[in-house]
Amino acid sequence: MKKLLTRIALALLAALSVDVQIQAATLADYPARTVRLVVPYPAGGIADKIAREVAEQLQQRLRQAVVVENRSGAAGNIGFEYVARQPADGYTLLLAPASNLTVQPALFKQLSYDLSRDFTPVSLLVQTPQVLLVNPKLPVASPRELIDYSKKNPGKVNYGISVGAYSHLAGELLKTQTGADFTAIPYQGSAPALNDLLAGQTQFIFNEVVTAIPFVKAGTLKPLAVAYRTRAPWLPDVPTTAEAGLPDFEVTSWYGVVVRSGTPAPLVQRLSRELRDIVQTAEFRKRYDDIGAFTVGSSPEDFARFIQSETVKWTAVVKQAGIQPN
Numbered sequence: 001m002k003k004l005l006t007r008i009a010l011a012l013l014a015a016l017s018v019d020v021q022i023q024a025a026t027l028a029d030y031p032a033r034t035v036r037l038v039v040p041y042p043a044g045g046i047a048d049k050i051a052r053e054v055a056e057q058l059q060q061r062l063r064q065a066v067v068v069e070n071r072s073g074a075a076g077n078i079g080f081e082y083v084a085r086q087p088a089d090g091y092t093l094l095l096a097p098a099s100n101l102t103v104q105p106a107l108f109k110q111l112s113y114d115l116s117r118d119f120t121p122v123s124l125l126v127q128t129p130q131v132l133l134v135n136p137k138l139p140v141a142s143p144r145e146l147i148d149y150s151k152k153n154p155g156k157v158n159y160g161i162s163v164g165a166y167s168h169l170a171g172e173l174l175k176t177q178t179g180a181d182f183t184a185i186p187y188q189g190s191a192p193a194l195n196d197l198l199a200g201q202t203q204f205i206f207n208e209v210v211t212a213i214p215f216v217k218a219g220t221l222k223p224l225a226v227a228y229r230t231r232a233p234w235l236p237d238v239p240t241t242a243e244a245g246l247p248d249f250e251v252t253s254w255y256g257v258v259v260r261s262g263t264p265a266p267l268v269q270r271l272s273r274e275l276r277d278i279v280q281t282a283e284f285r286k287r288y289d290d291i292g293a294f295t296v297g298s299s300p301e302d303f304a305r306f307i308q309s310e311t312v313k314w315t316a317v318v319k320q321a322g323i324q325p326n
Helices: 002-029 046-062 074-084 098-102 143-152 166-178 190-198 209-218 265-280 282-289 300-321
Strands: 035-039 066-070 092-097 119-134 158-161 183-186 204-208 222-226 252-260
Touching: 002 265, 035 046, 035 074, 046 066, 046 092, 046 119, 046 252, 046 265, 046 282, 074 092, 074 098, 074 119, 074 252, 092 098, 092 119, 098 166, 098 252, 098 300, 119 143, 119 166, 119 209, 119 265, 119 300, 143 166, 143 222, 158 166, 158 190, 166 183, 166 204, 166 252, 166 300, 190 204, 190 209, 204 209, 209 222, 252 265, 252 300, 265 282, 265 300
Parallel strands: 035 066, 035 092, 158 183, 158 204
Antiparallel strands: 092 252, 119 204, 119 222, 119 252
8 A cells, every 4th residue: 555655646746747847848938829819899999909009018028929809799708708718828818807807797697607717817907097978068067967967857868888897887886876867878898889979879978087088188078077086187177076076986997917717827927927017117107197097017916816806896886786687
């Protein structure tokens, strides 16, 4: 028996040694071919913008092609399902918006993937506060006036959403807290939702500051409040939601990168370091500071903890708002 146990122990050690050697070789050769960065939303939105700018820099650092693939649909689920089926080899990355990593299981009855089982966090990239925007023709100048207007005009105040996105949850939370009469109109991404708001087909939207600034500067959309704890430096004259009479109403969107679970830890750590270095460069920071976003960068471990805390917070909002899973 003792000899058998010894042989088993030696076999396990040998297998472990081979695994370590394979992982070391994988890291040394990586990347040997094109790396793909999947975006689960259409081209033209902030997720796509971040992905393309990160891919450009990552390509230079890895000295290998990094291409962006838009696989949109089903509130981002199509892109997530696709990446969940890919090999865990570090060649398929996923640009993941906040809501997809936190509240998707609470919004959809059946998902073909499991967030905790199928994905490994790599790095948080960018955060951007949400701002409440209205069509300038709407006769309101504050969140309270918008709420009162909706109550006086039941069924006539619509807002554009990407189902499950923080912009959606922000509107539902505002509705729940105030008793406003809002109707959510679903879109495939923020770009078409903004287009209908500009055309007057909808009346308001919650959207990232980074996307809103050009419209605010052009005067084509009117900001009522920033859903952040302090005034946004890019919109210094726009009050916070707390200043506008909505205390404890804070909504900040964020974007990070995840990979298929099972990806060798050395590859995950290397990708995390590369992404942190990219978003923390002076050039990248200024690029996003100029347009209304905060660049972050984080370790896989810190990103995992952040995802967990956000999941707890926003799953509670989904339940409080009474949003039923589809």
